[in-house]
Amino acid sequence: MVKGPLEYDYTVAKMFMFTTVVLGIVGMLIGVILAFQLAFPQINLLLGEGLAEYTNFSRLRPLHTDAVIFGFTLSGVFATWYYVGQRVLKVSMAESPLLMFLGKLHFWLYVATVAAAVISLFAGITTSKEYAEFEWPIDIAIVILWVVWGIGMFGLIGIRREKSLYISVWYYIATFLGVAMLYLFNNMEVPTMFATSAAGESGIGDWYHSVSMYAGTNDALVQWWYGHNAVAFGFTVPIVAMIYYFLPKESGQAIYSYKLSLLSFWGLMFVYLWAGGHHLLYSTVPDWMQTMASIFSVILILPSWGSAINMLLTMKGEWQQVAASPLIKFMVLGSTFYMFSTLEGPIQAIKSVNAIAHFTDWIVGHVHDGVLGWVGFMIMAALFHMAPRVFKRELYSKSLMAVQFWIQTLGVVLYFTSMWIAGITQGMMWRAHDEFGNLAYSFIDTVTVLHPYYAIRGIGGLLYLTGFLMFAYNIYKTMTSRPVEEHELQNASPMGA
Amino acid sequence: MDIAQLQAYGYFALTAVLVIILYSYIFHLYRAKKDADGVDYEKYGNMALNDDIDDAPVSPVSNDKEK
Amino acid sequence: MFHWLEKHPFFFAVGVFIVISFAGLIEILPSFAQASRPVIGTAPYSTLELAGRHVYISNSCNACHSQLVRPFKSETDRYGHYSLSGEYAYDRPFLWGSKRTGPDLMRVGNYRTTDWHENHMKDPQSVVPGSVMPAYRWLFTNSSDIETAFAEQLTVEKHFGVPYNKEIPLKDGTTKVVKIGQSVAEAKALALEEAKVIAADMKDQDVKDAVARGEIPEIVALIAYMNSLK
Numbered sequence: 119m120v121k122g123p124l125e126y127d128y129t130v131a132k133m134f135m136f137t138t139v140v141l142g143i144v145g146m147l148i149g150v151i152l153a154f155q156l157a158f159p160q161i162n163l164l165l166g167e168g169l170a171e172y173t174n175f176s177r178l179r180p181l182h183t184d185a186v187i188f189g190f191t192l193s194g195v196f197a198t199w200y201y202v203g204q205r206v207l208k209v210s211m212a213e214s215p216l217l218m219f220l221g222k223l224h225f226w227l228y229v230a231t232v233a234a235a236v237i238s239l240f241a242g243i244t245t246s247k248e249y250a251e252f253e254w255p256i257d258i259a260i261v262i263l264w265v266v267w268g269i270g271m272f273g274l275i276g277i278r279r280e281k282s283l284y285i286s287v288w289y290y291i292a293t294f295l296g297v298a299m300l301y302l303f304n305n306m307e308v309p310t311m312f313a314t315s316a317a318g319e320s321g322i323g324d325w326y327h328s329v330s331m332y333a334g335t336n337d338a339l340v341q342w343w344y345g346h347n348a349v350a351f352g353f354t355v356p357i358v359a360m361i362y363y364f365l366p367k368e369s370g371q372a373i374y375s376y377k378l379s380l381l382s383f384w385g386l387m388f389v390y391l392w393a394g395g396h397h398l399l400y401s402t403v404p405d406w407m408q409t410m411a412s413i414f415s416v417i418l419i420l421p422s423w424g425s426a427i428n429m430l431l432t433m434k435g436e437w438q439q440v441a442a443s444p445l446i447k448f449m450v451l452g453s454t455f456y457m458f459s460t461l462e463g464p465i466q467a468i469k470s471v472n473a474i475a476h477f478t479d480w481i482v483g484h485v486h487d488g489v490l491g492w493v494g495f496m497i498m499a500a501l502f503h504m505a506p507r508v509f510k511r512e513l514y515s516k517s518l519m520a521v522q523f524w525i526q527t528l529g530v531v532l533y534f535t536s537m538w539i540a541g542i543t544q545g546m547m548w549r550a551h552d553e554f555g556n557l558a559y560s561f562i563d564t565v566t567v568l569h570p571y572y573a574i575r576g577i578g579g580l581l582y583l584t585g586f587l588m589f590a591y592n593i594y595k596t597m598t599s600r601p602v603e604e605h606e607l608q609n610a611s612p613m614g615a
Numbered sequence: 616m617d618i619a620q621l622q623a624y625g626y627f628a629l630t631a632v633l634v635i636i637l638y639s640y641i642f643h644l645y646r647a648k649k650d651a652d653g654v655d656y657e658k659y660g661n662m663a664l665n666d667d668i669d670d671a672p673v674s675p676v677s678n679d680k681e682k
Numbered sequence: 683m684f685h686w687l688e689k690h691p692f693f694f695a696v697g698v699f700i701v702i703s704f705a706g707l708i709e710i711l712p713s714f715a716q717a718s719r720p721v722i723g724t725a726p727y728s729t730l731e732l733a734g735r736h737v738y739i740s741n742s743c744n745a746c747h748s749q750l751v752r753p754f755k756s757e758t759d760r761y762g763h764y765s766l767s768g769e770y771a772y773d774r775p776f777l778w779g780s781k782r783t784g785p786d787l788m789r790v791g792n793y794r795t796t797d798w799h800e801n802h803m804k805d806p807q808s809v810v811p812g813s814v815m816p817a818y819r820w821l822f823t824n825s826s827d828i829e830t831a832f833a834e835q836l837t838v839e840k841h842f843g844v845p846y847n848k849e850i851p852l853k854d855g856t857t858k859v860v861k862i863g864q865s866v867a868e869a870k871a872l873a874l875e876e877a878k879v880i881a882a883d884m885k886d887q888d889v890k891d892a893v894a895r896g897e898i899p900e901i902v903a904l905i906a907y908m909n910s911l912k
Contacts, residue, residue, distance in 0.1 A: 124668055155816070156783070159807075162816035174816040176742040205666040242740035246775050275691045280672040281652075283688045284662040291691070292698050299703060313836035317865030323830030329837050334770025338778055339710055363663050372660035377644045380656075380685075387698055391705035400752040401778065402767035407709055414705075477748055477782035549756035557759050561785040566812040609664070650685040674689075 126204045127212040128508045130221035134197035135501055135508070137229065139590045141189030142494075146586055148182040150579045157572035172240055180251045181239050186489065187249055187352055189232060194497035195293065195356040196228070196267070201504050202286050202363045203271065207278035214277060220270040227263040231256060243326060247341050249348045250304050253326045257305045264301070268294050285379045289359030292387060296351035304344035306331040335402050339395070346394035349485075353493050355386070357456075358425050360500045365429055365449045368503050369439055370609035374431035378424055385421030389414055396467035399476065408469070415467030422460035429453040444519035445611055448499035451527065455491030459484060474549070479568070479575075480541025487534040490582055495526070498589050503611055505596045512612035514595035518588055519613070526585035532578030540571035721768035723853040726835075726844045726860050727910065730873040730898070733831035734907025737900045738777070741818065746783035749911070762789040772844060784815055791912040796883040799905045804886075818901075822889055826903035832869040835862050877902045880909075 155161045155175045162174040171177065200221060204210055211218050234256050238244070244251040252260070271294060275283070283291075307328035314320040332340050366373050373379060395403060395411025430453060433439070439446045462484050466475045475481060506513055513519070547567065550558035649655050654674050662673055687694040727735060738744070751757050753764040765788055770776055801808060804822070806815040838844040839862060846862035863869030874893070880902045881893040889899050 126668055156814055159814045159816060167819070170816070171820045174818075176745050176816070179742055179745040206662050208666065208668060208670070208672055210668055242742075244740060244742065246739040246742070246744050246777060248780060272691065272695075279676055280662060281674040281676045281689050282654075282659055282662070282685075283691060283694065284659070286663070288688065288694070288698075291695055292702070295695060295699050296702055299699070299706075303706070308837055308841055310830065310833035310837045313833045313840065315832070315836055315863070315865050315869075317868075319866055322836070322866055323827060323833040327830050327834065329834050330774040332774070333842065334773045334776050335767045336714060337774065337776040338770075341776070343706060343710055366660065366663045367666070370664065372657070372664055376656045376660050377641075380644070381641065384701065387701045388704065391702050392709065394705075395709065397780065398778075400754070401750055402765055402770070410709065473752070473754065476752075477780070479781075482781065548760075549754065551756065551759075557756065561760070562810050562812050565783075565814060572814075656685070 124210055125212065126201075126210045127218065128201060128504075129218070130211065130225055131197050131200035131504065132508055133222075133225045134193050134200060134228075135504065135593075137225075137232075138190060138193040138197055138497065138501060139593060141185055141193055141232070142497075142586055143583075143590060145182060145185030145190050146579070146583045148178050148185060150576065150583050152178055152182055153572065153576035153579045157569060157576050171242075177240070177242060180244055180248075181236065183249060184235060184239065184251060187348065188235070191352055191356075191489075191493055191497065193228075194360075194500065195290075195352075196224070197504070198356075198360050198363075198497075198500050199267075199271070199290050201508070202359070203274055203290065206280065206284035206287060206363065207274060208280045209274060209278050211274070214273070217270055217273050217277075220266055220273065224263060224266045224270060227259065227266060231259045231263055234259065238326075243324075245305075245307070245328070245330070247304065247330075248345050250301070250341070250344060252305075254305070254307055254309055254328045255326055257301075257307075260301065261298075264294070264298055268298070285362040285373065285376070285383070286359040288383055289355050289362065292383075293351050293356040293359070296347065296355065300344045300347050300351065304340055338398055338401065339403050339407070342397040343391070343394040346397055347391055349488075350390040353488060354390070354422075357493050357496050358386075360496050361429055361449060361453060362425075364496075364500050364503050365446075365453075366432055367609055368443070368445055368449070368499075368611065369433060369436055371432050371434075371436055374428050374434065378428050382421045382424030382428065385424065386418075389418050389421060393418055393467065396472065399467075399469055399472045412467050412469055412472075416464045419460060419464050423457055426453045426457040426460070439610075443610065443613075444516060444523050445499055445502050445613075447520075447523050448495045448502070451523075452492050452495035452499065455487055455495065455530070459488035459492060462487070474545035475541060478541035478545045479537045479571070480545070483534045483537025483541060486537065487530060490526070490530045490533060494582070494586075498586075501589075501593060505593055506611050509597050511596055511599055511601050514592050514599050516613035518592050522585040522588040522592070525588070526582050529578045529581030529583075529585065532574055532581065536571040536574040536578065540568045540575070543567060543571075719768055720771035721766055722851050724769050724771055725850045725852075725858060726772045726838075726846055727907075728860050728872070728876060729828060729831050729835060729863065729869050730826075730876040730903050730906045731910045732834060732907075733826045733828050733873065733898070734900075734903035734905070735777075736831060736834075737821065737826060737904045738907060739775075741821075743787075744777045744779040746779075746781060746815070747785065747787045748779035748782050749786065749788045750778040751786055751788045757786070761786045762792055772838075774838065774842075784813075787908070787911060789912055791909045794908070796880055796905050796909065797885070799908055800884050800886065800901070803901060803904070821901040821904060822886060822899055824900045825892075826898050826900045828870050828873045828898060829866060831873075832863060832866060835869075873898060873903075876906060880905050 152175055163170055164173045211221060235252055238256060239251060243253055245253060307330050309328045310323060311321055311325045313322060330337050392414035393411050395407045396415045399408050440450050465471055466484060544564045547559045547564040552558045652674055658673055687697055751761045751764045758764055803818045805817055806813040835846060839846050846860055849857040849859055851857055861872055863872050874896060877893050877898045881890050889901060892899050
């Protein structure tokens, strides 16, 4: 066999691109169904009375969050790692059969784990902890696949040609370590199958059931230390890794300040972990922790904006590209939404604001302007950039991308504006008293008033899903349309008309 | 001096020290411009731009190996 | 200084790990030194209540209902006394929730009855017009899993010293004992005994028949759990 010149090997990246698209559709579709269920409760009986158990809001809700976090986002993180990792380290996976094997093993373990997780959540097997719903057998599978990813990552770093690690690689390493630490500590549980009754019976009940090692307030503290930082190391850190590579590469401009990126990185690492307690303000956790969490949440603006401003300044003098390229549009709007939600979050973490915002739809709105506007846009932009290089074909349609961009932007705007209004309305109504000091509204009054906002939110979500389907179609047609020449372009992605 | 007062002084001192360390580090970065290998920090930004497998690394793992 | 780290991935990873674990060490560990101690009146869950708690969890009731009353007048007016840390001493996992699409349930046992829950779970809109809560009719036919609840009781008794079969002080100065079965059969008998009390207040003939046969539908366990929330 004649060996060609050494090339980057994108086999594993392609596999994870596929799951990114598929699980993205699944997660967002469930999200849209959930949104409309709140506006129109009859939709809980989507597939009839017989299957109501599996289609009602409460059963689907963990599926939505987990499909988006651990399905769509994590697939996107893995796909970009297997692409960016090779390139900035200047080493091909084709050079090491072991790393290639680990990459594929990583993918298939991931697919198997996702399948198990979907089945168990549909069956109602859950620990109830948000974003850590999986019972211990799945937890163990997740640990194994995470370790396989880690070995592959450090293996690739070990055989690199570039001595210094690029900014994106720092963030991928942080993602690996952060999630490993958080996930392990939050999922400490004792399987109940080992219990023995006084009569000597053992193996009683469901073998997969377990009980948390922590109780009550401590459990809450660990859970939100995890829950908040799952957002940090799932939705922020690896997405920052992506933008540090893809925006400079696509625009052809080196990052504005390497020094600023150093400061932002270490700042983010140090500050982020402290802020978890802001999910527990006015709860029964010690007061000093609540105050600490509140203060650090505000400090968090600095490193977050450090990265975001670095991105916008990278475009200095090249702003015409934003108008010309829909791909740059996605990334620039993504980093703008990043700035926006990292400002909104600290505002909600201020105690007096949190008194109104907590438990309302404003929080839901905050999560979604981050995830739809920042995470979703950035992952789609990354895949748009990778597709022509991975498939060696030009992108199918530039105009479809532009239309998708505007549809999704409108969707995000409808989503967060309606949830702002809904959240603040409900928060104010809960606390309203009449002139005699009695509660002004019964709880149901504060629910029925939200109907129009829930409907608008559903439409916003539907628009975003529509845009995502256009994205999936565009990527599919890119794979199947005519090849362009073999030589790959330095920066801007080749696009069809 | 009671504990609250000590805490307040301690808190102020700690904040001052952290601020000084942070700003002196920023100052150091901008002053030095170059790292120990004599490469300008900002050159590392090119790792993303010139990332073809046959592009020359900004700082190769081993200068001997890359001849 | 810092730039050295980026050329040495191992030390870089160690550095990142130290920096990110710092907050956890300072914020989380101290609170474990003082593990939550139950307040007077807080009792462990009985077998049936725990089975009901599993029903609550497996249907993700916590996705829409909180169990945390914050110390504001508007909340204490609506839901009762604000939450105390010790009240959660036997909650594994905690079920504070993060969203109130529906009202808080921390003390729902104080103001809702078995009958109310029965009607509400069957058809929420018939009890609360305009409610967006879905109906949970399958709870009336699915059987609750007493064995798993029993296994969990054994586990928490052994590993976390939860006081089953011991006297628990109550607010009125008396005490009560929460029993745990010596065997699976005894655990089931204890649960059934409790279930009969709940079923007596219910109208659904199928549920009554099932309990008479010795089966415990999920709704009975769930109501037992909700009635215990005080």
